[in-house]
Amino acid sequence: MNRIEGKLVLLGGGKMGRALIKGVLSAGVTTESQLTVVEPHAGAQQWWRDELPGVSVTGDGQAAIEAAQIVLVAVKPNVVQQVAGSFSGSWGERLVISIAAGVTLERLQNLFDSRCVVRVMPNTPCLVGAGASAYACGEAVSSEQAATVAAIFSAVGVVDQVDEQLLDAVTGLSGSGPAYVFVIIEALADGGVAAGLPRPLAMQLATQTVLGAAQLLQETGEHPAALKDAVASPGGTTIAGLSVLEQNGLRSAMIEAVKAATERSRALGSHA
Ligand SMILES: NC(=O)C1=CN([C@@H]2O[C@H](COP(=O)(O)OP(=O)(O)OC[C@H]3O[C@@H](n4cnc5c(N)ncnc54)[C@H](OP(=O)(O)O)[C@@H]3O)[C@@H](O)[C@H]2O)C=CC1
Ligand SMILES: O=C(O)[C@@H]1CCC=N1
Incomplete structure (x- = not known):
């Protein structure tokens, strides 16, 4: 250092x-x-x-x-x-x-x-x-x-x-991004609780899943789509969950969130 x-x-x-x-x-x-x-x-x-x-x-x-x-x-x-x-x-x-x-x-x-x-x-x-x-x-x-x-x-x-x-785009992605990920973790844990898991266990599993997935992506250098495909067995549980995410527009919600935060950063700059 x-x-x-x-x-x-x-x-x-x-x-x-x-x-x-x-x-x-x-x-x-x-x-x-x-x-x-x-x-x-x-x-x-x-x-x-x-x-x-x-x-x-x-x-x-x-x-x-x-x-x-x-x-x-x-x-x-x-x-x-x-x-x-x-x-x-x-x-x-x-x-x-x-x-x-x-x-x-x-x-x-x-x-x-x-x-x-x-x-x-x-x-x-x-x-x-x-x-x-x-x-x-x-x-x-x-x-x-x-x-x-x-x-x-x-x-x-x-x-x-x-x-x-x-x-401004960096601000919309990584500056604001931790908040998006916290919402995802909270929602994953809520899903676990809805499916019958105790809250502390659901929170631990949700947090470690996000941490582990990010680490796997970083350490393997694989494309996220390839790692996603490796989780989803034909006719299995994951593809059932993924299909609900697609129906509910998770990808476009993420893209629009980053774009909105980028625009807000530009606006803050013009008023600061
Ligand atoms: N939070 C985040 O995730 C990120 C924030 N940023 C940027 O970092 C900056 C700080 O954000 P954040 O740390 O969250 O904000 P905070 O409000 O936590 O910190 C700002 C601090 O500055 C103090 N302050 C106010 N007026 C003065 C002054 N005249 N002289 C010295 N200190 C003063 C505030 O006191 P008091 O609260 O009592 O007014 C407060 O303690 C912002 O510009 C933000 O855009 C960048 C990346 C990420
Ligand atoms: O929300 C904000 O304005 C600050 C900048 C990036 C993250 N937090």
């Missing part, structure tokens, strides 16, 4: 900020003494003090940002403008990495008056080191700085550099 150089400030100590920082610390990408979290709300500050007592936490980021080489922006998209305006110095001397959904590189470059900005889309499985992230770099980001971004996000899962035009 590559260690990153310099002080890092996290703006916004909520769900994603916590997931990312816990991941980079446990992977040894940086250390608690190199980190400051800027979070205005007392409740959220307390979480950091309880969980990571070696990390500095403050409500006012001015001094910490002045001392930092890397700033990770993890506030809601509609708060990015406010945090960009909260610092009186020049952002341009720092690498600014934003995970705000939909907020474009052009918008980041304008808000931070810097071309040294990176737009990233991670997801919540970063919390357990199984995230999927993609990023695009602004015009002045050096290859060393791009490597810093890769080091941070590879500490919490897989990461790819992409053209910025793909990032």
